[in-house]
Amino acid sequence: MGATFKGGIHTYDGKELAKDKATALLLPKGEMVYPMSQHIGAPAKPIVAKGDYVLAGQKIGEAVGAISANVICSVSGTVKAVEPRLTVAGTMVESVIVENDNEYKTIENFGTKRDYGKLSKDEIRNIIKEAGIVGLGGAAFPTHVKFTPKDDNKIQYVIINGAECEPYLTSDYRMLLEEPEKVISGLKIELSLFPNAKGIIAIEDNKPEAIAKVKALLTNESKIEVRVLKTRYPQGGERVLIYALTGRKISSKILPFEVGCIVSNVCTAIAVHNAVAETTPLINRIITVSGDAVKNPGNFNVRTGTNYNELLEAAGGFKSKPAKVFSGGPMMGQAMFTVDVPVSKTTSGLVAFLEDEVAEFDSTACIRCGRCVEVCPSRVIPQKMYEYAVHSDAENFVKADGMECCECGCCSYVCPAGLRLTQSFKQMRKSVLDSRKK
Incomplete structure (x- = not known):
């Protein structure tokens, strides 16, 4: 039996639509849009201007402040403008717009192999920073900051999250099958920063081919092991993953x-390998395009800045007009009202459905069934949090441990009353965090 946690749900995962589709390379043709905010923290500052000629691998946005990340151009071409553009989140964000010349010229030494064993810790961290790497599992926390804890010697586990519990998404699975050597190399680079740490590659038990392939490559590795997880959503959430593997608990504090x-x-591990061992900054994402509204679901290697319309075209387009489209998966993804937005570092999937089951469900009053409590991986009481959230009672929401919510959507999924629990928690948590910043 695999490692697991208390709570969670078993959803229809829809992975059979794309899991056996090898990753296809997609080279963009149209204009490229690079938002300066593709990460948690302060937006990057544009360091190019209209008329400048830029190359693939060139830094066009510079990190500002302690928590920020560089933005790297993924094509060669001419800067058309630096102006606000619409993003997946529905907000206008200052962006660098590049007219792709379709020549894909690169900066000097791009792709050059190097021996990371000869690099110091500071050099490795600086390479990761310059490469613009952020967490590619969704949070987009700047990786060089994450890899700089107060004391390197106190890190005991470096974990590669291969759970990929989000329904329909199969990009991580494909990388475990297609580029496991790079995953392991990235982990080894990370381990080189923490002398007392062991490596764990955690994979859910519904991915036996990936488990077998990675284990075969680790036969002679004493510091790295594969740990099998029980298939359950949200097994890939950082908090529940750490608890399942180590028994250690973390909270919002x-x-x-x-x-x-x-x-x-x-x-992220592959991006670390590419940057440190192959002098290649973060300019691409592996993205799953899936759902019953998509003609040819699959997985694509896509350059950041590419318009979602090109990504959709590569998957054959929609069968008919979809009722719901997500950037990411249906549980934790962002619902989209347009696909005329750019792929960013945070893009993991494009999932579209012919029917919107949630919209067709009329909500009623809470019936106090307790199902939301049973499935909550954060072990809080969603029904009480909901009462405070709908009345904008931030003080009691916080007292009810509302800030411990991981916004996984399990409570909304099982609620027989059809209450918009997760949505209300997201809004209240954002309100609390904004007030704290002020």
Whole structure:
């Protein structure tokens, strides 16, 4: 039996639509849009201007402040403008717009292999920073900051999150099958920063081919092991993953490094390998396009800045007009009202459905069934949090541990009353965090 946690749900995962589709390379043709905010923290500052000629691999946005990340151009071409553009989140964000010349010229030394064993810790961290790498599992926390805890010696586990519990998404799974050597190399680079740490590659038990392939490559590795997880959503959430593997608990007030853990996504580990071992900054994402509204679901290697319309075209387009479209998966993804937006570092999927089951469900009053409590991986009481959230009672929402919500959507999924629990929690948590910043 695999490692697991209390709570969670078993959803229809829809992974059969794309899991056996090998990753296809998609080279963009149209204009490229690079938002300066593709990460948690301060937006990057544009360092190019209209008329400048830029190359693939060139830094066009510079990190500002302690928590920020560089933005790297993924094509060669001419800067058309630096102006606000619409993003997946529905907000206008200052962006660099590049007219792709379709020549894909690169900066000097792009792709050059190097021996990371000869690099110091500071050099490795600076390479990761310059490469613009952020967490590619969804949070988009700047990776160089995550890899710089207060004391390197206190880190005991470096975990590669290969759970990929979000329904329909299969990009991490494909990378475990297609580029496991890079995943392991990225983990080894991360381990080189933390002398007392062991490596864990965590994979859910519904991915036996990936488990077998990675295990075969680790036969002679004493510091790295594969740990099998029980298939359950949200097994890939950072908090529940750490608890399932180590028994250690973290909360909104505690960061993983404070309990001796560092967690990276599969694609983040590959990005670390590419940057440190192959002098290639973060300019691409592996993205799943899936759902019953998509003609040819699959997985694509896409350059950041590419318009979602090109991504959709590569998957054959929609069968008919979809009722619901998500950037990411249906549980934690962002619902979209247009696909005329750019792919960013945070893009993991494009999932579209012919029917919107949630919209067709009329909500009623809470019936106090307790199902939301049973499935909550954060072990809070969603029904009480909901009462405070709908009345904008921030003080009692916080007292009810509302800030411990991981916004996984399990409570909304099982609620027989059809209450918009997760949505209300997201809004209240954002309100609390904004007030704290002020």
